[in-house]
Every structure is written in C-alpha cells, then in structure tokens.
Amino acid sequence: MNFWLSPGTLHIEPAQGSDAETIARLHAEGFYRGWTREEFAAYVAGKDTPIYVACDSRRRIAGFAMLRHLGDEVELISIAVDRKWRNKGVGAQLMRALFEAVRMSPAKRMLLEVAADNLSALKLYGKFGFAKVGERKGYYPRPDGTPATAIVMARDIG
Structure with missing residues (x-):
C-alpha cells in the first residue's frame, strides 16, 4: 500500500522492522x-x-502513525512528525492514509487520546471529524511533575 503525498514527494507505506529505531527517535522527540x-x-x-x-x-522517515485494532474499533495510538517536516501537511496525510487503511476493516469507530494542551493535534483531529467523548485528568506525566489531562476523542469510520 502506497499513498503518495505532496508537497515534498513523500509517500506512506507500512513500517518495516528496520524502521523501529527512527520511529522510536521521533516518538521520543514528541x-x-x-x-x-x-x-x-x-x-x-x-x-x-x-x-x-x-x-x-x-526511505528517510518524516513521520509515522500507529494503530491498534480492537474488534469494531480502532485506536490511533501515536502519531509523530519529524520537526523539520512539521506544518507541511504530513500529519494530515498520515491521517488520510489511516482512514484508507481501515476502510475495509471491521472497525466502525476510531478513538484516540491527546493531551489537552496539544493545540496543534486537537486542531488536526478536529479537521478530521473527531469529537471529544471524555477526558482523563492527570493521565500524561510531564517533566515538571505536573500531569496533563488527556482528551478522549472519537469519530465514526465510514
């Protein structure tokens, strides 16, 4: 499965085992x-x-997104974009690819969690039709010891 993106002539494909180190680095940055x-x-x-x-x-990785299939639901576990590729549409293209990837699955709904103070992610998810369905106070640890609230969001797949 390849999804061609623009700008920057990027494409989206399933990760390979050799990508794990780069994915871990991007995750740690975010x-x-x-x-x-x-x-x-x-x-x-x-x-x-x-x-x-x-x-x-x-195959220089600009970003990644990870799902977890849970029967009739699918959860967006993580999405991260390399700093030099941020604000260039990579996150949005990853989201489009995720919906295409799960379109033929039994999943009827996609869920995710996002820190309440992650305004760019909240904006991205809102653009893709996600709505708040709950929150988890004190869910995310922070370096300063003050935990952040997680917003739980969902949208139907269709």
Whole structure:
C-alpha cells in the first residue's frame, strides 16, 4: 500500500522492522516518555498494531502513525512528525492514509487520546471529524511533575 503525498514527494507505506529505531527517535522527540526501539519493533511485527511511515524515495522517515485494532474499533495510538517536516501537511496525510487503511476493516469507530494542551493535534483531529467523548485528568506525566489531562476523542469510520 502506497499513498503518495505532496508537497515534498513523500509517500506512506507500512513500517518495516528496520524502521523501529527512527520511529522510536521521533516518538521520543514528541512525547515525554518515548517508547524503545524494541517496543516499536514488536509493534511493527504485530498484526493488530500496524505502523505507517511517511518517507521520501530514499526511505528517510518524516513521520509515522500507529494503530491498534480492537474488534469494531480502532485506536490511533501515536502519531509523530519529524520537526523539520512539521506544518507541511504530513500529519494530515498520515491521517488520510489511516482512514484508507481501515476502510475495509471491521472497525466502525476510531478513538484516540491527546493531551489537552496539544493545540496543534486537537486542531488536526478536529479537521478530521473527531469529537471529544471524555477526558482523563492527570493521565500524561510531564517533566515538571505536573500531569496533563488527556482528551478522549472519537469519530465514526465510514
């Protein structure tokens, strides 16, 4: 499965085991508690946790998105874009690719969690029709010890 993007001649494809280190680095850049290369290697190998990467023709990864299939629901576990590729539409293209990837699955709804103070992510998810369905106070740890609230969002797949 390839989804061609613009600008920048990127495309989206399923992650490979060799991508785990780069994915772990991108995750650590975007989140306080990044996951390890070993954890991402296990997710890439798992059938219920597909990871998609946005990369150039030389497979330099600009961003990734990871799902978890849960019967008639699918959860967006994580999405991250390399700093030099932010604000260039990569996150939106990853979201489009995710919906295309799950279109033929049994999933009827997509869920996600996002930090309440992550305004750019909230804007992106709102653009894709996600609405708040709940929140989890004190869910995300922060470096300063003050936990952040997670907003739980969902939208139908159709």
